[in-house]
Amino acid sequence: MASRLGATINKILDLCRAHSQGLPQKVLDEELQEVEVEIIKQSLNVLLQKQKLQVFMQGESIVYREQDTEAAAKFKGLTSEDMLVYQAIQQAANTGIWTADLKKRTNLQQLQVNKALKNLESRSLVKPVKTVANKNRKVYMLFELDPSREVTGGAWYTEQDYDAEFVDVVKQQCLHFILKQGLASLEDVAESVRKSGITQVELRLEEFKQILDTLVLDGDIEEVVGGAPSSSHAPVSFETVCYRASRSRIPETSALTSVPCGICPVLRECRPDGLISPQTCIYFKDWLTF
């Protein structure tokens, strides 16, 4: 019996080595037709426990692959629950996975999940990372991975906190450049800010686009399609978006808001014979004292 087990194990390993891309369940069944299902099951379990085999889902079918010894050493001594947790975390890749999601995915009890996590952490296989979305929430990801932008918030977040001043500084710099140039494309702006060296943080083009979009929304600059060719780059095509100073800015004073009623927070409650009325309004009193 034991020899039969041993023989099956060896056969499976041979098959795995033969199919280095992965041994599909179908092929395994074909080759081991003469062996009983019970023995196949047992041999698979032994191999899994010894970390010699890895199971994957490829589409709808199961695929087996041999695991090299290094990886086997890493996982030595880990229980199957630990492995399950590890695999779930591995799947989450850059984004990381939250403990509650982990519980759902692995269908394990909270206690088991916690134990597994502690185990993995002590072996430096996974690490917890704080997210910006929810300061109290921690996500787990593989130790060697860098957390993605969404988790740390990108360049605008320093230490999990939205750095409004930094954003402001970059904004002012961009605006200054555009106003000086008259007409500039996204790359021009990005380069000028990088050259000025006001910040060590590496800012990507998308982040510059974010800043410029905000400036457009503020009404300081506007988008123009197909601008003039810039000096440092090749001539700009007609579809490129360029930016220039806005011609109609949002007015800073208007007729309505130069009167106290325009900025009054309780305008909706103001009635001639009510608690708040134009005759007794304190804002009016302040406005009319010279």
Added chain:
Amino acid sequence: MATQFGRKLACELIFSHFGESVQKVCKSLVYHGQLSLPEIAHYTKMSTTQIHNSLLVLVQHSCVQAFKVEHDGIGSAPPRVLMLYIALTDNILHCMRFPKFLVLVKEDVGDQVSAEALVEGLLEHGRLTLEQLIQRAAARAGKAEGEVATVVKDCFHRLLANHYIERCPVPEPSLCPNIAVEPAKKTACGAEVSDLAPGSISEEQRIMSAAAPTDAERFQAPVSLISMGGTHTEMGDSNHPVGQKRKREALQIDAKTAAAAAAMDEKEVLWHVNYEEFVRRLRHQACVAFVRSRIDAMAGTVLEGMLDATCRHKTSVKQHSSVPMSIEVIMDSVRNLQLGQGMTVERLQVGLQQLVSDSAGYVSRIGEQGGLAEGSQYVVHLHKIIELLRQNEVEGIVLQRYGQECCRIFRLLGLNGQLEQKQIGERAMVPKDVRELLYRLLKDHYVQVQEVAKTTERVASKSIHLWCVDNQAVLHQVLDDIYHAASNLSQRLAHELEKEQQIHVPNANLTNSQQEQVKRIQSIMTVLEASLLKLDNAMLLFHDF
């Protein structure tokens, strides 16, 4: 118009101009729509003579229009004719703008004091006949009527040529009853807003169009002026001698009847101010100022020329686009302006090019032939300029009331339709406070939120909330706020004046403190009245333009 505070403001204006009993009648008409005499009596509980007099005053000043409605007889009863009255709130609100109208007349018709005085008389009295105008001018100047008659008639003719004054509408037009009158619906804040399908005209407009004489008649000069043939006529100077001769012959033949007709014309035809024309001119001024600040002064002058040229072909006040004009027409018109006299063809073309290429798209070129703009014509889309102006104003208000970040969010939603809260936070770069800012805007009805359920059972925590900006609602809200502010200003002014009544009586020996008070009240009055005039500009922009 249908805003809550607009009606309030109208009633207050009537009170300050005409007194309490007129205000009561006006109030009942403004708040209850069309009423007949017994219904007015029921609401105001005043005697019939009082109501009569008040209505006379209101009709005189074109604030109320009377009209007859004929109901078919039921069974054997004869057809009934009901006399109804409707308040013209737009005209009532024009009271605030009289100073602006006078300035406009002064600038346009020249520095003639009498032109301004004529319009002033018409504004003061509502409507007058030519004879009464002459009498008034004579009384003011302290001269005999014969002396001032020619000057007055001259000014009158000039004003008529520019369409600033017109014949009064028919006093009692007949209308068939509007069977499917939609009931006024109440909105959440208790204001009555009558819901109209977008394409249909309101009751007010229907009645006014029935009452108004045709365009040809409106500006038809009285017979006496045409037959005068004295200083100048509407016909060109070249036709002058020929026309004059012909008219003289006709007169000689029919001297008596013509003279009688002329006299009757002077005595009986009533004239009043044509508000539409004034509003149109103010609108053109606003458009030109906008273009001037957006592009440059020359483009502004070109636009002014184009708009002037369209004056000859106007159809309605709120027209969206002008008629197409060729370059020659524009050139002539620009050369007539004070600022456009040094205009060359090249500069004009440059200006036109700038206007056409502006991304807002309010001037477009049609019918281009062979690449050059030689045979092409230009159209001005006024409604686009007005839309831009309104949008600008609303964004300015949001900026000043709620701060820069709220303004960013408002603009983002205006440009991008419906968005979720998280997306708004990311794109406007306000990830933390976005919720609070959105709620602040929601409270004052600047944005709206729509809940989209994810599952079939509506679980609030699981549904997506989409935020958007409804432009119509925002404009309505802003207009209401403007009326509210104006109403508050006028009430405060009345209140301050009431408080200081006792000071104004003894003028001779004023103590220092009393002089201080007089100075204070004067500066308060200046501030309040100046703010009212400025606010009135905003009112015109959002409602009348």
